[in-house]
Amino acid sequence: xxxxxxxxxxxxxxxxxxxxxxxxxxxxxxxxxxxxxxxxxxxxxxxxxxxxxxxxxxxxxxxxxxxxxxxxxxxxxxxxxxxxxxxxxxxxxxxxxxxxxxxxxxxxxxxxxxxxxxxxxxxxxxxxxxxxxxxxxxxxxxxxxxxxxxxxxxxxxxxxxxxxxxxxxxxxxxxxxxxxxxxxxxxxxxxxxxxxxxxxxxxxxxxxxxxxxxxxxxxxxxxxxxxxxxxxxxxxxxxxxxxxxxxxxxxxxxxxxxxxxxxxxxxxxxxxxxxxxxxxxxxxxxxxxxxxxxxxxxxxxxxxxxxxxxxxxxxxxxxxxxxxxxx
Amino acid sequence: xxxxxxxxxxxxxxxxxxxxxxxxxxxxxxxxxxxxxxxxxxxxxxxxxxxxxxxxxxxxxxxxxxxxxxxxxxxxxxxxxxxxxxxxxxxxxxxxxxxxxxxxxxxxxxxxxxxxxxxxxxxxxxxxxxxxxxxxxxxxxxxxxxxxxxxxxxxxxxxxxxxxxxxxxxxxxxxxxxxxxxxxxxxxxxxxxxxxxxxxxxxxxxxxxxxxxxxxxxxxxxxxxxxxxxxxxxxxxxxxxxxxxxxxxxxxxxxxxxxxxxxxxxxxxxxxxxxxxxxxxxxxxxxxxxxxxxxxxxxxxxxxxxxxxxxxxxxxxxxxxxxxxxxxxxxxxxxxxxxxxxxxxxxxxxxxxxxxxxxxxxxxxxxxxxxxxxxxxxxxxxxxxxxxx
Numbered sequence: 270x271x272x273x274x275x276x277x278x279x280x281x282x283x284x285x286x287x288x289x290x291x292x293x294x295x296x297x298x299x300x301x302x303x304x305x306x307x308x309x310x311x312x313x314x315x316x317x318x319x320x321x322x323x324x325x326x327x328x329x330x331x332x333x334x335x336x337x338x339x340x341x342x343x344x345x346x347x348x349x350x351x352x353x354x355x356x357x358x359x360x361x362x363x364x365x366x367x368x369x370x371x372x373x374x375x376x377x378x379x380x381x382x383x384x385x386x387x388x389x390x391x392x393x394x395x396x397x398x399x400x401x402x403x404x405x406x407x408x409x410x411x412x413x414x415x416x417x418x419x420x421x422x423x424x425x426x427x428x429x430x431x432x433x434x435x436x437x438x439x440x441x442x443x444x445x446x447x448x449x450x451x452x453x454x455x456x457x458x459x460x461x462x463x464x465x466x467x468x469x470x471x472x473x474x475x476x477x478x479x480x481x482x483x484x485x486x487x488x489x490x491x492x493x494x495x496x497x498x499x500x501x502x503x504x505x506x507x508x509x510x511x512x513x514x515x516x517x518x519x520x521x522x523x524x525x526x527x528x529x530x531x532x533x534x535x536x537x538x539x540x541x542x543x544x545x546x547x548x549x550x551x552x553x554x555x556x557x558x559x560x561x562x563x564x565x566x567x568x569x570x571x572x573x574x575x576x577x578x579x580x581x582x583x584x585x586x587x588x589x590x591x592x593x594x595x596x
Numbered sequence: 597x598x599x600x601x602x603x604x605x606x607x608x609x610x611x612x613x614x615x616x617x618x619x620x621x622x623x624x625x626x627x628x629x630x631x632x633x634x635x636x637x638x639x640x641x642x643x644x645x646x647x648x649x650x651x652x653x654x655x656x657x658x659x660x661x662x663x664x665x666x667x668x669x670x671x672x673x674x675x676x677x678x679x680x681x682x683x684x685x686x687x688x689x690x691x692x693x694x695x696x697x698x699x700x701x702x703x704x705x706x707x708x709x710x711x712x713x714x715x716x717x718x719x720x721x722x723x724x725x726x727x728x729x730x731x732x733x734x735x736x737x738x739x740x741x742x743x744x745x746x747x748x749x750x751x752x753x754x755x756x757x758x759x760x761x762x763x764x765x766x767x768x769x770x771x772x773x774x775x776x777x778x779x780x781x782x783x784x785x786x787x788x789x790x791x792x793x794x795x796x797x798x799x800x801x802x803x804x805x806x807x808x809x810x811x812x813x814x815x816x817x818x819x820x821x822x823x824x825x826x827x828x829x830x831x832x833x834x835x836x837x838x839x840x841x842x843x844x845x846x847x848x849x850x851x852x853x854x855x856x857x858x859x860x861x862x863x864x865x866x867x868x869x870x871x872x873x874x875x876x877x878x879x880x881x882x883x884x885x886x887x888x889x890x891x892x893x894x895x896x897x898x899x900x901x902x903x904x905x906x907x908x909x910x911x912x913x914x915x916x917x918x919x920x921x922x923x924x925x926x927x928x929x930x931x932x933x934x935x936x937x938x939x940x941x942x943x944x945x946x947x948x949x950x951x952x953x954x955x956x957x958x959x960x961x962x963x964x965x966x967x968x969x970x971x972x973x974x975x976x977x978x979x980x981x982x983x984x985x
Contacts, residue, residue, distance in 0.1 A: 333799065340688075
């Protein structure tokens with residue numbers, strides 16, 4: 270990446286106040302802070318049940334300096350559709366309606382509502398801050414929880430046994446104008462993506478990886494570094510997809526091995542070498558598939574940096590995959 | 597202007613007259629004609645509303661909540677399983693104090709699948725904080741739809757109006773369409789005191805701790821307690837402007853009656869003919885139509901019975917059942933009259949009938965009257981009429 274001066278790239282105005290109720294080291298308020306810097310005060314936030322329901326603060330306080338509608342768990346996109354329709358009737362076409370919700374509200378209980386809104390191409394910005402489990406209720410697995418991870422409902426003897434749902438692929442398949450990944454590990458990139466999304470119409474989907482120290486069992490000061498590692502080791506590639514067809518990587522990904530990333534997090538502490546290798550194989554396989562999608566769309570020259578582990582062609586033989594302990 | 601129309605189109609006309617701004621709905625038999633007619637009206641420009649065609653009833657209610665929270669007039673319609681699927685959001689609409697109006701076409705609940713009428717769909721929503729108004733005719737449906745918005749917006753409470761599946765939803769009757777200019781005077785554009793507005797940012801529905809939650813529920817209860825007097829005032833205006841009114845409770849040929857039928861919905865129309873026939877034969881039978889079920893019109897019913905004086909027996913016709921308990925109107929009426937003095941409180945006989953669209957004919961009502969007169973039914977155990985176990 271070229272050198273950038275952060276203070277020239279990130280607006281100085283603040284729409285998230287101090288005094289919010291996030292856990293120490295939580296990435297979500299930082300993501301919200303950056304998002305609102307990009308979107309500005311002409312924004313209405315629809316917030317279904319998620320960690321941010323608490324973080325935003327109890328009545329009569331609010332740490333967000335924009336209007337917030339706290340919505341039912343499964344209803345973010347539907348409520349936002351109603352808000353959008355009402356704003357349009359009032360001629361307020363420029364107001365951004367942003368749904369802000371976690372992975373449970375996106376990958377699981379809210380998926381039907383999200384798919385409905387995306388199919389209708391509602392003019393809303395949907396943001397999923399993904400901490401990879403139901404953290405607000407005390408770290409239960411969601412369909413965003415990665416294979417092999419410990420949670421309170423996937424104990425170490427029988428950790429998460431299915432792969433994380435490909436939410437970005439699902440959203441891209443709706444053919445929406447814009448779907449992208451971002452993370453607080455790369456704040457300038459995140460701001461740019463929110464700014465791009467703000468300038469577009471129709472359903473825009475942003476998937477943010479959001480490190481959670483209590484849930485990931487890492488230090489309060491490790492979230493940013495873990496987010497960067499997840500990008501560089503291709504666990505969470507940075508990309509943009511327009512109209513479901515034009516796929517583009519938005520930065521180089523070094524292809525670092527995944528093991529150091531796993532070893533830094535207590536939720537993966539139980540994994541043996543074979544299981545770590547299985548995770549690496551999955552990452553490499555998905556990276557190959559992603560490169561194909563990017564190449565097919567012809568929008569972007571592929572990164573020349575090779576993967577740390579030789580990539581295997583996608584295999585249809587999962588029987589060789591090691592099973593989580595306890596199976 | 598008089599038009600012949602089915603009940604579902606009467607709903608759509610009421611919505612059009614109320615100049616609803618956002619509609620969101622999902623199709624379900626027998627409500628579909630409401631959705632179809634409104635789609636036509638939005639398409640041909642006779643109704644300048646946004647119609648959000650969502651993927652479920654849960655989302656339909658969520659979408660109108662979002663629209664209502666942003667300050668516009670919003671409407672949805674559903675039935676049966678669709679209404680049940682909305683249940684969580686019904687609480688949200690009421691707790692959020694959103695003045696949404698919904699039409700529910702009363703339909704039975706499966707399994708077994710049944711598309712015909714009974715009231716178990718709406719009555720199982722009785723504790724959600726919605727006002728519930730049961731209609732008898734298509735004219736009443738049009739008028740009630742418009743008045744429902746006035747009531748909802750006056751008190752920031754959502755209002756549900758009910759019409760019986762097929763018996764009303766698909767039955768054509770002549771309807772006098774109120775003049776739009778007069779309706780506009782009766783129901784001006786919504787002026788929301790609180791709404792999502794970037795110029796005045798507020799958070800709606802945030803976490804509320806035990807030290808404030810009860811106060812919020814009390815304010816909701818206080819608003820619902822004002823419904824009877826507010827509805828009466830609204831109906832008075834409607835009467836003055838359009839020459840019709842209905843009442844939360846209507847007494848029909850009840851003067852001097854020693855036995856009263858208590859009904860709701862279209863059973864009322866059949867019961868009126870039964871009362872007429874009995875009166876013609878010299879029998880002192882009358883009728884109380886309960887239009888408003890929530891808030892339950894306790895004071896109105898007690899006053900009516902006190903005023904009528906001579907009533908010794910009441911036969912409640914319930915097209916619904918609280919399984920393991922009894923007919924729901926009968927149970928609520930018993931509770932409402934429990935502490936009346938011994939001379940004032942009539943014997944209440946409950947009758948469960950007409951479930952899943954079974955006909956409630958004059959003969960069925962006649963059987964209920966006979967049982968109530970004979971007094972052979974223990975008053976705490978409702979009788980199922982016309983059942984062959």
